[in-house]
Amino acid sequence: MKKFDILVVGELNVDLILNRIERTPEVGKEVLAEDMALTLGSSSAIFASNASTLGSNVAFVGRVGADSFGDLVIASLKSKGVATQFIRQSTQHSTGATIVLNFDQDRAMVTYPGAMRHLVEQDVSEELLLQSRHLHVSSVFLQTGIRSNLVSLFKRAKALGLSTSIDPQWDPAEQWDLPLQHLLPHVDFFLPNVTELLALTKTRSLHEALATQLSAPCVVVKAGDAGAYLWHNQQLLHQAPFLNTHVVDSIGAGDSFDAGFVHKFLTGGSLPECLEFGALTGAINTTRPGGTGAFGNLEIVKEIARTTFNYTF
Numbered sequence: 001m002k003k004f005d006i007l008v009v010g011e012l013n014v015d016l017i018l019n020r021i022e023r024t025p026e027v028g029k030e031v032l033a034e035d036m037a038l039t040l041g042s043s044s045a046i047f048a049s050n051a052s053t054l055g056s057n058v059a060f061v062g063r064v065g066a067d068s069f070g071d072l073v074i075a076s077l078k079s080k081g082v083a084t085q086f087i088r089q090s091t092q093h094s095t096g097a098t099i100v101l102n103f104d105q106d107r108a109m110v111t112y113p114g115a116m117r118h119l120v121e122q123d124v125s126e127e128l129l130l131q132s133r134h135l136h137v138s139s140v141f142l143q144t145g146i147r148s149n150l151v152s153l154f155k156r157a158k159a160l161g162l163s164t165s166i167d168p169q170w171d172p173a174e175q176w177d178l179p180l181q182h183l184l185p186h187v188d189f190f191l192p193n194v195t196e197l198l199a200l201t202k203t204r205s206l207h208e209a210l211a212t213q214l215s216a217p218c219v220v221v222k223a224g225d226a227g228a229y230l231w232h233n234q235q236l237l238h239q240a241p242f243l244n245t246h247v248v249d250s251i252g253a254g255d256s257f258d259a260g261f262v263h264k265f266l267t268g269g270s271l272p273e274c275l276e277f278g279a280l281t282g283a284i285n286t287t288r289p290g291g292t293g294a295f296g297n298l299e300i301v302k303e304i305a306r307t308t309f310n311y312t313f
């Protein structure tokens with residue numbers, strides 16, 4: 001029996017979200033926001049929290065600063081049942097933060113990565129890999145330390161019998177430089193959204209992208225309110241979205257999709273079942289603010305599934 005279902009190796013930061021901003025800010029001037037929230041940010045943290053809420057046993061390897069933002073990140077993950085003892089808190093670098101300026105449907109963001117860049121492959125011990133069933137990595141472009149040895153990390157995980165998944169997320173530099181041909185043979189579930197997949201493969205359509213012979217056994221492509229696709233054994237499966245007439249925001253929808261997909265896989269679901277459950281948890285994510293708002297506890301998740309999407313689990 002392994003101790004952890006999912007080992008997340010990922011970035012951690014806080015989100016400082018400013019809402020109801022009176023005007024677009026300009027350099028040299030000051031504008032007021034009518035509302036503010038300080039919350040756990042980062043794709044990997046949303047994934048870990050929500051997978052834990054769904055019932056997976058989740059451990060997190062990451063780095064934060066020895067500061068109050070770091071304390072907040074660790075306390076938030078802990079409160080969701082995530083094992084946080086492998087998160088290193090050091091005085092050398094401060095915890096990263098994203099300042100989110102919300103303007104109706106759109107938002108401007110500035111991120112200071114901080115300690116997350118200093119997470120390295122050596123932070124993931126053999127012993128911890130051996131205690132885990134599945135490895136998930138997200139936001140590779142933000143984590144320069146992990147990125148340089150990503151292939152090696154996934155090779156080690158596969159050699160030790162773990163299943164693996166990766167969600168590349170956006171590349172702020174828009175260089176999209178990832179060694180897919182070396183990496184993907186060790187990735188069971190490759191989980192980009194459509195825009196990221198096209199950028200990574202330098203193609204202009206999903207079909208063109210899939211024709212580039214991606215070597216992951218399973219490519220799962222998220223397409224927002226158009227649902228999601230699963231490419232496996234040269235066959236493409238489309239999952240229709242769960243119809244949602246009450247979209248609050250779609251922050252973290254992809255991470256909640258990943259959490260649902262991987263959780264279903266680890267509880268014995270077939271690939272179409274994983275795809276459907278991912279689409280459900282992605283849609284549930286959009287019914288409450290932020291990436292974890294709809295995932296307070298399992299009862300709340302089940303209630304939203306039943307009342308909003310007519311889906312019982």
Ligand SMILES: Nc1ncnc2c1ncn2[C@@H]1O[C@H](COP(=O)(O)OP(=O)(O)O)[C@@H](O)[C@H]1O
Nearest residue numbers: 193222223224225227228241253254279282283
């Ligand atoms: N408005 C929506 N209505 C229903 N389902 C949605 C909606 N937005 C997202 N989803 C679900 O969540 C998944 C992930 O969202 P998406 O926005 O594609 O990911 P990402 O955040 O990575 O860009 C989608 O594949 C879809 O299944």
Ligand SMILES: [Mg+2]
Nearest residue numbers: 169193254255
């Ligand atoms: Mg995403």
